[in-house]
Amino acid sequence: MERRGFIQSIAAWAAYGSVGSLGSFGAREAFAQSVDKKNLEDMQKNWKALLADGTPDVAVAPPLKLSKDEWRKRLSPMEYNVLRDEGTERAGTSPFNGEKRPGVFVCAGCALPVFTSAMKYESGTGWPSFFTTIPGAFAKSTDYKLVLPRTEYHCAKCGGHHGHVFEDGPQPTRERWCNNGVALKFIPKTKA
Numbered sequence: 282m283e284r285r286g287f288i289q290s291i292a293a294w295a296a297y298g299s300v301g302s303l304g305s306f307g308a309r310e311a312f313a314q315s316v317d318k319k320n321l322e323d324m325q326k327n328w329k330a331l332l333a334d335g336t337p338d339v340a341v342a343p344p345l346k347l348s349k350d351e352w353r354k355r356l357s358p359m360e361y362n363v364l365r366d367e368g369t370e371r372a373g374t375s376p377f378n379g380e381k382r383p384g385v386f387v388c389a390g391c392a393l394p395v396f397t398s399a400m401k402y403e404s405g406t407g408w409p410s411f412f413t414t415i416p417g418a419f420a421k422s423t424d425y426k427l428v429l430p431r432t433e434y435h436c437a438k439c440g441g442h443h444g445h446v447f448e449d450g451p452q453p454t455r456e457r458w459c460n461n462g463v464a465l466k467f468i469p470k471t472k473a
């Protein structure tokens with residue numbers, strides 16, 4: 282089991298580290314032209330326009346602290362593995378890889394809004410990927426689990442692990458937020 286976990290980790294690391302940066306250059310450049318800095322700021326500020334009133338605000342979200350047992354009851358085993366044990370789902374397994382509807386992605390642990398559909402792009406890695414986040418949604422730390430240090434990020438409200446952020450994403454941020462799909466839930470746009 283340990284060995285299998287290690288091999289999966291190495292495979293995940295190889296994919297994180299190389300597949301993304303080898304992703305279609307042309308597609309990334311085309312994407313860059315469609316999102317300038319002004320669009321980016323609007324996208325980050327205006328995410329609430331996608332959802333019905335009453336959706337929790339990132340800025341005022343109180344922290345959610347639960348015991349391991351409480352998390353086990355609240356989450357599926359896969360969700361628990363990723364969110365609470367910093368696991369990584371297998372590449373290509375998330376239904377969110379192909380999710381293209383307008384809407385908002387929220388944390389599967391606590392429902393905090395973390396990304397909008399407009400922040401998502403096709404990285405070719407097999408994990409849902411985003412070039413920016415809803416401001417304040419995540420905090421970062423350095424993880425030394427694999428050979429090279431990586432920047433891990435986790436939900437600002439419940440502390441749940443979501444993925445790793447790399448610097449080979451598209452313009453205008455050059456960021457690639459490589460997120461486990463199982464750590465997310467999707468709310469299709471509810472406002473007209």
Ligand SMILES: [Zn+2]
Nearest residue numbers: 388391436439
């Ligand atoms: Zn959360």
